[in-house]
Amino acid sequence: MIDRKLRGAAPAALLVLTVAGAGIAWTFLGSFGLVKDFGKPEFTTSYYSAVFPAALRATVLSLSLTSISTVIAATTGVIAAFVLQERFRANRFLSAAITMTVPVPHLIAALAIDLLLGDAGWLARLFNAPPGAWPQFVAGRWWLAVILEYSWKESAFITFVVLATLPYNALHLQAISKTLGASPLSRLKKVFIPLAAPGLIAASGLSFIYMVSSYEVSWLLGRTYPEPLSMLAFRLFSSTDLAVRPQALAASIVALIVSLLAASMTILMLRNRRFA
Amino acid sequence: MNLARTLRVSVPIATILALATTIIVGSQSVVASPLLLRQSVGSNSWAKVVTQARGETVSLWMWGGDQKGNKYVDKILAPAAAKFGVKLRRVPIADTKDAINRVLAERQAGTHHGAVDLIWVNGDNFRTGVQAGIWHCGWVNTLPNASALRPGDPLLAADFGTPINGCESPWHKAQFTFVYNAHNVKNPPTSLKALFAWVIAHPGRFTYPAPPDFTGSAFIRQSLNSVSGGYKMVPSQYSADAYNKIAPALWKKLASLTPYLWRKGETYPRTSVELDKLYSEGQVDFTMTYGPATLTKLVEDGTFPPSTRVLPLDEGTLGNASFLAIPNTSGSFAGAELVANLALSPKQQAAKANPKIWGQFTVLDMKRLSKIQRIPFASFVPSKVVPPFEVLSRNANPELAAAWVGKLDTGWRQNVLRAK
Numbered sequence: 086m087i088d089r090k091l092r093g094a095a096p097a098a099l100l101v102l103t104v105a106g107a108g109i110a111w112t113f114l115g116s117f118g119l120v121k122d123f124g125k126p127e128f129t130t131s132y133y134s135a136v137f138p139a140a141l142r143a144t145v146l147s148l149s150l151t152s153i154s155t156v157i158a159a160t161t162g163v164i165a166a167f168v169l170q171e172r173f174r175a176n177r178f179l180s181a182a183i184t185m186t187v188p189v190p191h192l193i194a195a196l197a198i199d200l201l202l203g204d205a206g207w208l209a210r211l212f213n214a215p216p217g218a219w220p221q222f223v224a225g226r227w228w229l230a231v232i233l234e235y236s237w238k239e240s241a242f243i244t245f246v247v248l249a250t251l252p253y254n255a256l257h258l259q260a261i262s263k264t265l266g267a268s269p270l271s272r273l274k275k276v277f278i279p280l281a282a283p284g285l286i287a288a289s290g291l292s293f294i295y296m297v298s299s300y301e302v303s304w305l306l307g308r309t310y311p312e313p314l315s316m317l318a319f320r321l322f323s324s325t326d327l328a329v330r331p332q333a334l335a336a337s338i339v340a341l342i343v344s345l346l347a348a349s350m351t352i353l354m355l356r357n358r359r360f361a
Numbered sequence: 362m363n364l365a366r367t368l369r370v371s372v373p374i375a376t377i378l379a380l381a382t383t384i385i386v387g388s389q390s391v392v393a394s395p396l397l398l399r400q401s402v403g404s405n406s407w408a409k410v411v412t413q414a415r416g417e418t419v420s421l422w423m424w425g426g427d428q429k430g431n432k433y434v435d436k437i438l439a440p441a442a443a444k445f446g447v448k449l450r451r452v453p454i455a456d457t458k459d460a461i462n463r464v465l466a467e468r469q470a471g472t473h474h475g476a477v478d479l480i481w482v483n484g485d486n487f488r489t490g491v492q493a494g495i496w497h498c499g500w501v502n503t504l505p506n507a508s509a510l511r512p513g514d515p516l517l518a519a520d521f522g523t524p525i526n527g528c529e530s531p532w533h534k535a536q537f538t539f540v541y542n543a544h545n546v547k548n549p550p551t552s553l554k555a556l557f558a559w560v561i562a563h564p565g566r567f568t569y570p571a572p573p574d575f576t577g578s579a580f581i582r583q584s585l586n587s588v589s590g591g592y593k594m595v596p597s598q599y600s601a602d603a604y605n606k607i608a609p610a611l612w613k614k615l616a617s618l619t620p621y622l623w624r625k626g627e628t629y630p631r632t633s634v635e636l637d638k639l640y641s642e643g644q645v646d647f648t649m650t651y652g653p654a655t656l657t658k659l660v661e662d663g664t665f666p667p668s669t670r671v672l673p674l675d676e677g678t679l680g681n682a683s684f685l686a687i688p689n690t691s692g693s694f695a696g697a698e699l700v701a702n703l704a705l706s707p708k709q710q711a712a713k714a715n716p717k718i719w720g721q722f723t724v725l726d727m728k729r730l731s732k733i734q735r736i737p738f739a740s741f742v743p744s745k746v747v748p749p750f751e752v753l754s755r756n757a758n759p760e761l762a763a764a765w766v767g768k769l770d771t772g773w774r775q776n777v778l779r780a781k
Contacts, residue, residue, distance in 0.1 A: 122465055123493045205642035216644045217565050224628045308628035309571045310778045323458045324573065325485035326767040327492050 109341065116334035122327045132331040139317055140339045147313040147343065150228055150303075151296040154235035159289045161236065162243030167277045169248060171259060171269075186241035191234070195305040198234045199223055223306050230306040239292040243285065250284030282358055290351030294344045314340045407505055407702075410695045415446035417696030421685075422460035423481035425453025426634050429658055433719040437712050441703055447696045452476075457486045457575075464495050464688040474692030479700060482529065483683040484521040484575075488763035490686065491523055497687040498528040500698050506705035511726035515759065516682040522597055522762025529684035530701040533713065533721035536753040537579050537679040538653035544668035545646045552675045553587035556647075557614065561621045566646045568623035568630060568639070571778065572770035576633035579651055581611075581769050582761055583679055588614050591676060592758040599764035608769070612776035619777065629778070641665055647672075651681070653753060654720025657744040671747055677756025682724060711737035722750045 114120045118129040169180055186194075201207050202222040209219040223230040255277070262276050278285070300315035307313070312320065314336060321333035419442070425431060431451065439449040454460055460480045467475040482490070490496050501507060510517060510531060517531050518524075539556070541549055545566070550556040560567040570577030586592040588611045596603045619626030623645050630636040633650065640648035641664050650656070659665040685704060687697045703709055707730055710723040715737070727735055743749070 120469075122469075204639075204644055216642075221624070224624070226627065304631065309631060310628070310774075320573075323456065323462065324767065325458065325489045325763075327489055329767075 112334045112337050112341075115331055116338050118331055122330060124328075132335040136317075136321070136332040136335045136339075140314065140336050142311055143314040143317040143336070144339060144343060146311050147297055147315070147340070150231060150235070150313060151293050154232050154239065154296055155289050155293045157232070157236040158239035158243055158292055159285060162240035162288070163247060163278060163281060163285055164273070165240065166244045166247040166251075166281060167273050169244070170251065170256065170277070171272075183241045183244050186238060187245050189238070191238055191299060192301045192305075194238050195234050195302045198230050198237075199305060202230055202233075224308045226308075228303075228307055231302055234302050234306060235292075235296050239296070242292060243288040246288035246291075247281045247284045250281070250287075252280055255280045283355060286351060286354050286358070290347060290354075293347050293351075297340055297344050297347065314343070407503060410503075410698055411445060413695035414693075414699040417446075417693040418448040418450060419478045419693050419696040419700050420450045420452050420476055421479040421481070421700065422452045422454055422457075422463070422477050424457055425455070426632075427652065427655055427719075429655055429719045430721070433713055437718065438700070438704060438709060441709065442700050445699055445703070447699055449700055457482055458489075461486055461489055461493075461495070464490070464690050465493060467688075467690045468493075468495060472690050475688065475690035477688050478691040478693045478697045480686050480688065481532065481683060482686045483681060484760065485763040485766040487520050487529060487684065487686065488523045490688070491528070495688050495690070496528040497689045497691065497694060497697075498526055500687070500694075501525070501527040501530045501701075504530060504698065504702040504705060506702050506707075509705075509707065509725045509729045511729070514724075514726070516680065517724060520684065520763075521681065521760045521766065522764070525684075529686035530705060531724035532683050532685050532704055533710075534680065534682045534724055534750070534754075535651050535722065536653060536750070536757065537583060537651050537681075538649065538656075538747075538753060539672040539674070539678070540640070540648045540650060540653070540656060540665075541670055541672050542640070542643075542646045542666055542668050543670045544666060549670070549672055551673070553583060556672075556674075557587075557618060560618055563646070564621045565623055565625075567621070568626075568636065568645055569649065570633045570636050571629035571631055572773050573767075574632050576636070576649055576651055577629070578766055578770055579679055580649055581615075581773055582765070583758070584615060585611050585761075585769065586679075586758055587676065595761065597759060598762045599768060604765075604768055604772075608772055612772065612780075615773070615777045616780050619780075626777075637665075651679075652721070653747050654716060654722070656746045657716045657720060660746050669746055671753070673748070673752070673755070675756075677758050678753075679760055680754055680757035681760045707734040708737075714738060715741050716744050716747065717742070720744075720747070 111120060116132055118132065119126050165179065165183060169183070199206065203209065204216070204219050204221075204223065206219075206223075212219075221229075222233070258280065259272055259276055262272050267275070298315055300313075300319045303313050303316050304319070307316070318333045318336040318340060321329050321336060324330065324333070421434065423430070423434070431453065434449070434451045439451070442449040452460075457480065460477055460482075464475065464477050464480075467477070480486075507530070516534060520529065543549070546559070550559045556567075569580040572578040572581055585607065586595055589595050589607045595607060622629075623639065630639060633648075636645070636648050637650075637659075639645045641659075643666075653671060656665065656669060656671065660667060660669050685701045687694060687701070691697055704713075705724070707725060710725050711734075713719045713721050714723045723738065727738065730738075747753070
């Protein structure tokens with residue numbers, strides 16, 4: 086059984102390994118100075134030490150942004166899934182909103198948030214806010230627009246995955262607990278979340294990893310300083326000084342390590358799942 | 362099953378929307394060059410280049426943030442190239458670095474028919490290319506239209522201090538320009554020093570794009586000239602000694618301005634486009650550009666307020682030229698050279714210099730043109746917003762060597778941005 090499963094996954098795995106593997110190998114070698122745009126390749130850890138202080142600060146910011154966004158996205162995502170599952174007939178609008186949100190690219194979503202919440206955005210105009218008076222959602226100190234964008238987009242993804250991975254008898258179990266007099270809150274806590282846990286954990290893990298590596302949302306809605314890991318890597322990589330580029334690769338390896346840790350944690354949680 | 366029905370309807374619609382966006386965004390990276398024989402051109406006569414170019418596709422990678430420039434290339438330059446049987450394809454990019462990165466990646470992959478045939482480039486990006494050896498060189502002097510360039514024109518001999526060595530062909534000249542809203546700024550300052558005083562007197566009404574943005578980076582160099590007591594006090598070639606001597610005063614000055622900037626200098630517009638947006642929204646009273654020619658149109662179409670004016674500085678502003686360069690991963694050298702030559706022709710240069718079309722200042726020497734060739738240059742309707750190039754370029758400051766650019770950008774990050 087496992088063998089057949091493995092064989093089925095082989096083409097996909099091969100493709101991922103070739104594309105991602107080649108990219109990661111190149112980044113890894115480059116970050117140690119073994120592949121270069123110019124000059125003699127030579128092993129060195131100097132790029133890591135050069136980028137270390139900035140990368141450390143960037144990691145802290147990236148972890149904060151992604152953790153907060155993941156928690157909000159998972160919470161709203163699972164509640165939306167619960168509402169949809171229990172009473173989707175009454176929530177055609179909600180299900181449309183969620184399904185439409187999933188395929189919208191983050192780039193477009195970020196632009197939409199900017200148009201809505203920016204200093205001279207739609208809402209600021211609606212309230213006739215004079216220059217400087219509108220709350221600093223975009224590029225503000227608390228990264229509110231970034232967190233909102235991530236939470237909104239990823240919550241839709243989480244709802245989608247949770248609904249798709251629910252066991253077939255979930256609706257029955259919910260109905261039974263309802264007839265036995267369980268309140269909506271206890272149905273959510275004691276019945277729905279335990280059933281949805283595998284999908285919820287996997288989807289949240291995926292969201293987290295995606296957010297660590299995405300840069301366009303922070304680029305459009307964040308501030309110039311401090312900067313998350315992906316922005317640090319992007320900025321260094323697009324530096325006109327080619328000598329700085331290996332530092333960008335080192336920063337990317339740091340982001341990769343963060344992502345791998347998050348992936349291992351997700352897998353660990355899925356294995357030792359003891360919910361409710 | 363209403364959920365299922367909603368899914369059936371909305372998922373395809375949303376998927377189509379997303380796909381369309383992806384295709385539009387992604388199309389810029391599609392390789393369009395047909396497989397053509399790679400031919401060395403250097404020694405061939407021009408007639409041979411013209412023959413070889415027929416049937417080639419040339420992808421011109423250029424910053425896409427200037428609608429007039431995009432239109433000029435699509436509607437005027439491309440049809441002219443089509444007459445020679447060359448298909449000119451414009452690839453819009455957010456930053457010239459994207460084109461350089463693409464060429465570097467292609468070279469690492471060993472590509473000889475790359476997606477990039479021509480790049481609109483200058484300054485530090487050109488130097489990066491020289492550093493990495495990605496340019497096709499020695500072809501500029503073979504262009505017939507190069508004869509109308511003035512030999513020894515300082516803007517065309519070196520690009521931000523990097524010798525050109527026939528690796529890029531001049532396209533236009535530019536002047537760094539401050540722009541203000543005369544409705545809000547009643548007594549406009551006439552020097553950068555006075556502008557700094559204005560900023561302090563009017564908190565929150567001024568900011569500049571964060572380097573390494575091209576325009577923000579130019580603002581830092583312009584400020585360096587001002588703080589150091591004029592461009593003559595700044596050595597054009599970079600040295601650590603010179604940097605340590607003059608940069609601290611610049612950082613001190615800029616750091617002292619931050620509390621008076623837009624958002625108290627806690628964040629900056631990331632690009633000049635973002636600064637223009639703030640200006641057009643009335644969030645700030647100043648913007649700045651290295652391409653003042655576009656201002657006329659921006660005012661005409663209502664993007665910028667009608668009271669938009671150019672701010673001339675007594676001490677003059679930075680001037681530079683920009684170029685067309687061919688990467689050596691291009692499979693269409695002949696076609697790219699033909700387009701570069703065409704772009705240098707008096708007819709194309711005049712069309713491009715017309716403020717109604719693009720308004721980019723010509724690189725040609727008027728004295729080397731015939732009377733008839735000069736007529737279109739004299740016939741432009743003068744702009745209410747932008748004075749002519751002779752006025753703008755008065756006391757023009759030469760650009761610093763490209764080696765300065767990166768050091769100043771990094772220095773600004775460490776001493777001004779992080780100091781907050």
